[in-house]
Amino acid sequence: MAELEDEISSLCNEIHEFKIGTFENFHDAMEGEMESCCVNIVFFGMAGSGKSALINTIFQSLGYKDMNPAVTQTTGKEGTKVLDRFFLPGNPIALIDTRGYFSMDTKEEGELFRILFGIDRPGDDLTRDDKSALKAKAAGQGAHKLEKPPLADQMHVVIWVIKANDIRFEMGQYREIIKYVQDQLREEIITTLTVITFDDEVQRGPNADEKRKRLKEAAIEVTGSDRKNVFMIANSLSEKYLDPVYKKRVLELMKKALTCGERSIRMRQNKRESPKKENRHSESAASELKYPTPVEHEYEPLTDDRKCKSLSSDFKSPDLSQSKRSTETFEMELNDNEHCLACSKS
Ligand SMILES: Nc1nc2c(ncn2[C@@H]2O[C@H](COP(=O)(O)OP(=O)(O)OP(=O)(O)O)[C@@H](O)[C@H]2O)c(=O)[nH]1
Numbered sequence: 001m002a003e004l005e006d007e008i009s010s011l012c013n014e015i016h017e018f019k020i021g022t023f024e025n026f027h028d029a030m031e032g033e034m035e036s037c038c039v040n041i042v043f044f045g046m047a048g049s050g051k052s053a054l055i056n057t058i059f060q061s062l063g064y065k066d067m068n069p070a071v072t073q074t075t076g077k078e079g080t081k082v083l084d085r086f087f088l089p090g091n092p093i094a095l096i097d098t099r100g101y102f103s104m105d106t107k108e109e110g111e112l113f114r115i116l117f118g119i120d121r122p123g124d125d126l127t128r129d130d131k132s133a134l135k136a137k138a139a140g141q142g143a144h145k146l147e148k149p150p151l152a153d154q155m156h157v158v159i160w161v162i163k164a165n166d167i168r169f170e171m172g173q174y175r176e177i178i179k180y181v182q183d184q185l186r187e188e189i190i191t192t193l194t195v196i197t198f199d200d201e202v203q204r205g206p207n208a209d210e211k212r213k214r215l216k217e218a219a220i221e222v223t224g225s226d227r228k229n230v231f232m233i234a235n236s237l238s239e240k241y242l243d244p245v246y247k248k249r250v251l252e253l254m255k256k257a258l259t260c261g262e263r264s265i266r267m268r269q270n271k272r273e274s275p276k277k278e279n280r281h282s283e284s285a286a287s288e289l290k291y292p293t294p295v296e297h298e299y300e301p302l303t304d305d306r307k308c309k310s311l312s313s314d315f316k317s318p319d320l321s322q323s324k325r326s327t328e329t330f331e332m333e334l335n336d337n338e339h340c341l342a343c344s345k346s
């Protein structure tokens with residue numbers, strides 16, 4: 001127990017001390033690009049899967065006992081309807097809460113990509129009406145068609161939240177729902193971490209360990225997350241108590257999100273066609289300045305731990321197949337035992 005407490009305290013300290021550049025060197029950053037840049041961690045998932053509760057659990061795990069910033073369904077409200085952003089006090093870390101999905105139709109998918117690329121801004125209404133249908137139609141199916149704001153305003157890591165006892169998940173329907181999104185995230189070099197919530201209910205049911213194993217396997221297949229990027233937790237429903245085992249997992253999730261987020265920023269900077277060409281500023285200036293869309297899809301989704309070669313013959317998206325592909329080899333320095341972040345499977 002004392003060992004667990006030590007691990008928790010050490011993880012907590014590491015996160016509290018996090019500054020941009022803790023895990024990566026941003027050699028290819030444009031002048032001014034990293035100033036006031038946060039690691040943007042976005043939470044996606046089906047409605048009611050526990051995204052907002054997870055944000056509150058993260059605050060609790062980091063010792064902010066009196067903070068429950070995200071609106072959960074238990075507060076008598078319907079759930080998240082506005083794109084919300086919560087900063088961890090004193091850290092360049094932003095947690096972005098989104099509205100839950102129901103079917104991942106074109107409206108919902110379009111909304112997901114607009115959030116991912118910083119086109120929908122914190123505070124924006126996420127009502128899915130005719131206006132959002134028009135926006136989705138205008139972009140078409142394919143996020144690469146959207147003009148993107150500066151990288152600092154885009155999302156850098158995705159946490160996909162799945163409710164353990166969601167029947168659609170158990171029946172394998174999620175696979176269809178998020179396949180296209182998963183391909184796009186990989187293409188954009190954005191790692192997906194998966195959190196399976198409601199572990200307390202799994203624990204109470206029969207054959208809990210067996211069920212956990214099955215759920216984990218299914219999650220790996222559905223979200224494309226690496227095995228070590230799947231976390232099973234029970235959210236903290238009372239402000240007072242969170243099981244230390246879950247607390248440690250939540251802190252490990254956060255540390256992983258920060259390393260993945262920083263690496264996504266570095267790799268996306270590295271793959272830009274003309275880095276350092278011009279100053280890029282963050283959010284405040286973003287509304288006034290128009291930057292050329294960074295050249296995306298230069299390289300195929302990365303597939304190997306140490307070398308990521310381009311030119312995929314089996315990449316399915318018709319739109320992407322028309323985009324320019326480089327024949328160069330894209331090499332990355334990875335630490336031992338680490339996987340290329342863009343690779344979802346080891
Ligand atoms: N037992 C249990 N309940 C949970 C857990 N996580 C969330 N809940 C409850 O499930 C309900 C939905 O949680 P939210 O966090 O509001 O879900 P959401 O994904 O943000 O929902 P939307 O914003 O509508 O998409 C709330 O009543 C939470 O208290 C969990 O791990 N275990």
Ligand SMILES: [Mg+2]
Binds near residue numbers: 099
């Ligand atoms: Mg919510």
